[in-house]
Amino acid sequence: xxxxxxxxxxxxFAGMACASVMAQNGYDVTVYExxxxxxxxxxxxxxxxxxxxxxxSWYWMPDVFxxxxxxFGKKVSDYYHLKRLDPGYRVYFDKNDFVDxxxxxxxxxNLFDSIEPGSSIQLRKFLAQAKYKYEVGMKEYxxxxxxxxxxxxxxxxxxxxxxxxxxxxxxxxxxxxxxxQRLIEILExxxxxLGATPQNTPALYSMxxxxxxxxxxxxxxxxxHEISHAMFCLATELGVKFKFNTEVKKIIxxxxxxxxxxxxxxxxxxxxxxxxxxxxxxxxxxxxxPWNNYQSDYWExxxxxxxxxxxxxxxxxxxxxxxxxxxxxxxxxxxxAAEIYAKxxxxxxxxxYVSAPSKTDDTVAPAGCENxxxxxxxxxxxxxxxxxxxxxxxxxxxxxxxxxxxSISDSILFKRSYCVNDFIxxxxxxxxxxxxxxxxxxxxxxxxPKMRASKIKNLLFTGQLTVPGPGVPPAIISGQVAAKEALxxxxxxS
Numbered sequence: 001x002x003x004x005x006x007x008x009x010x011x012x013f014a015g016m017a018c019a020s021v022m023a024q025n026g027y028d029v030t031v032y033e034x035x036x037x038x039x040x041x042x043x044x045x046x047x048x049x050x051x052x053x054x055x056x057s058w059y060w061m062p063d064v065f066x067x068x069x070x071x072f073g074k075k076v077s078d079y080y081h082l083k084r085l086d087p088g089y090r091v092y093f094d095k096n097d098f099v100d101x102x103x104x105x106x107x108x109x110n111l112f113d114s115i116e117p118g119s120s121i122q123l124r125k126f127l128a129q130a131k132y133k134y135e136v137g138m139k140e141y142x143x144x145x146x147x148x149x150x151x152x153x154x155x156x157x158x159x160x161x162x163x164x165x166x167x168x169x170x171x172x173x174x175x176x177x178x179x180x181q182r183l184i185e186i187l188e189x190x191x192x193x194l195g196a197t198p199q200n201t202p203a204l205y206s207m208x209x210x211x212x213x214x215x216x217x218x219x220x221x222x223x224x225h226e227i228s229h230a231m232f233c234l235a236t237e238l239g240v241k242f243k244f245n246t247e248v249k250k251i252i253x254x255x256x257x258x259x260x261x262x263x264x265x266x267x268x269x270x271x272x273x274x275x276x277x278x279x280x281x282x283x284x285x286x287x288x289x290p291w292n293n294y295q296s297d298y299w300e301x302x303x304x305x306x307x308x309x310x311x312x313x314x315x316x317x318x319x320x321x322x323x324x325x326x327x328x329x330x331x332x333x334x335x336x337a338a339e340i341y342a343k344x345x346x347x348x349x350x351x352x353y354v355s356a357p358s359k360t361d362d363t364v365a366p367a368g369c370e371n372x373x374x375x376x377x378x379x380x381x382x383x384x385x386x387x388x389x390x391x392x393x394x395x396x397x398x399x400x401x402x403x404x405x406x407s408i409s410d411s412i413l414f415k416r417s418y419c420v421n422d423f424i425x426x427x428x429x430x431x432x433x434x435x436x437x438x439x440x441x442x443x444x445x446x447x448x449p450k451m452r453a454s455k456i457k458n459l460l461f462t463g464q465l466t467v468p469g470p471g472v473p474p475a476i477i478s479g480q481v482a483a484k485e486a487l488x489x490x491x492x493x494s
Contacts (some may be wrong), residue, residue: 002026004490007261007270009248009286012040013472014463015276016231016477017238018066018486020434023238024072025487030270031240032263034247037427039228040276041434044470049366049413052312053225054342054418056372056472057355058325059218060190060211063138064473065227066250068480072234079230080220083360088217089325091186092403099182100323103216116180126177127186130210132394137207142468142477145485146446169441173203183331191192192377195305195438195470197337219324219360225473233245247275251286259461272458272490274482279437279449281428284449291455303443304380305435306340309392310375310418315411318370319356322404326354330403336377352376352396370412374400381431384420393417396434435471436464444469451482460485 004027008019013032025030037043041055065076076082086103093099099115102108109120174187188198190208220226236242243265250262251273260269275282280299283292331349339347356375358365365371374396397409422433437443451466453459462482464470 002028004028004271005030005269006486007268007273008030009261009273009282010034010040010276010463011038011242011244012276012463013042013227013231013475014479014482015274016235017476018274018276018462019240019479020072020231020238021233021307021480021483022486023235023240025483027490029235029240030268031235031242032246032261032268033242033244034428036244037228038232038242038422041427042224042228044223044225044228044405047416048314050314050371051222051223051364052373052416053355053357054310055058055377056224057357059220059224059227059472059475060200060208061217062215062218064476068231069234070115071480072238072487074234076230079233080219080222080226082218085217085324085360088284089327090323091182091189092330093182094330095403097403099186101213105214108213112170115182116178116357119180119183119342121177122177124208125449126174127210127214130206130208131214134206134207134210137204141445142474142482144445145451145481146448146467147450147452148446168203169199170201170203170205171198173206174198180406185333188333189327189329189364189441195433195435196303196440197329197341200303200341200438200440202233202439202444203437204278204444210482215298217325219357221361221363223357223361223364224472229282232260237351248286250288251275251282251456253291253456256291256455256457258456263408272460272486274460274462274486276463276479278428278430279461279463280398280430282461283449285428287317287456291453293450293454293461299430301357302449303438303440304311304431304433305438306377306431307380307382307420307423307429308418308434309374309376309389310450311372311393311396312416312418313372313374313413315370315372315408315410316368316413317371317408317411318358318368319404319406319408322354322359324356324359326356327397328352328403330399340377340379344382346378346382346392347376350376350392350395352399354400368402372408378420380420380433382420384432386417389417389419430465437466437470439469448460450484458489 006029008015008031019029023096043054045052055396065338087100112119191201247264252260258273358371423429462478468474
């Protein structure tokens with residue numbers, strides 16, 4: 001093993017992906033993690049026989065996970081078992097009025113035709129173009145470090161850029177194919193994970209519809225944290241060392257070179273540093289002036305993804321009729337979006353999401369019980385109080401009960417809330433955002449915060465605030481891209 005020491009700040013998906021690639025190439029890698037377990041936001045919380053994924057709950061783009069483990073001669077099945085959900089999810093539009101989105105394409109086409117006659121033909125065209133975007137995007141775009149626009153000065157890429165509609169909005173794109181509002185909402189829903197409204201998200205991201213409707217919605221048995229555990233096991237197999245409960249307080253820089261990390265457990269030297277901690281926190285807090293990549297007003301001008309109000313709920317009974325994933329679109333989407341982006345405030349009539357993994361997995365709740373995860377998107381940076389959390393808990397429970405016709409309020413064994421203040425406290429998240437930087441038209445590709453530190457030779461950033469963007473698969477890819485950039489630097493250094 002090389003005597004060159006690599007320090008990775010944060011054990012999120014990007015951090016562990018990067019650490020594994022660096023270790024595979026023979027470097028001495030140590031990951032410094034603020035919390036007590038790996039995974040970043042993809043942590044697990046256990047109580048009284050219940051097991052809750054605290055962060056991501058959707059498993060899309062399975063090829064990204066397979067491709068990552070294949071780098072090391074492994075398969076996903078070496079670490080966890082995947083099950084494809086059918087239906088993938090349910091969308092509630094009103095009381096006892098819902099649509100289940102099937103896994104089989106012929107059933108999906110029949111569903112579209114039943115809602116908007118003849119729309120199955122449009123669906124085939126829409127998904128064919130989405131497949132093209134997915135294949136081009138995953139092969140030619142997402143693995144670019146995007147240091148400069150010059151990376152895109154290629155005739156093939158320019159031609160493909162026109163075809164994948166980088167400058168058209170997702171909203172306009174969907175409406176060019178479909179008229180029915182329900183179908184539009186089903187097709188626009190995946191971009192909510194990208195942290196922006198469909199009007200401000202490039203139509204490139206209809207590739208997410210291909211990931212959703214064609215590649216499918218999956219579930220790793222045991223929970224999403226099984227991915228974190230798998231990546232942790234792989235990294236340790238490769239020789240990566242982890243220091244948990246170790247918070248990095250400062251990156252010590254001398255003459256444009258990061259020399260060491262100051263942590264709450266002492267000072268550790270490093271020859272190269274990759275930060276998977278929140279980019280803004282690293283740039284503005286861990287690095288002293290004049291070494292920052294950006295000024296504070298740059299960060300204030302960024303459009304961040306929403307924060308979230310989360311509830312982890314243990315019930316002493318099962319809830320018949322609901323699916324593993326349930327979207328509550330029984331209120332005005334545009335109003336809720338405006339209260340996130342245009343006039344940030346606690347929402348008047350929020351849309352929300354409920355996951356019930358115990359419908360699929362009997363290991364996440366005791367027998368005869370139900371594990372529920374409630375999520376309500378929320379503007380970042382809002383005031384967060386226990387009183388507001390409790391007010392919205394009652395609103396969400398009442399909506400859930402009235403929409404599904406199932407009573408649960410008298411069956412709650414316990415609940416835990418998580419919101420803006422917790423994202424800041426646990427992850428140093430800028431304004432308490434949940435998903436990173438929004439993938440807006442003006443924050444795509446080379447317009448994102450740069451992966452490379454401009455004033456520090458041996459520092460890189462990775463994760464959901466830089467390329468390629470928010471989400472679990474993009475985070476894994478971000479770690480791979482950062483590792484490739486670090487290796488390029490170290491090859492020149494040696």
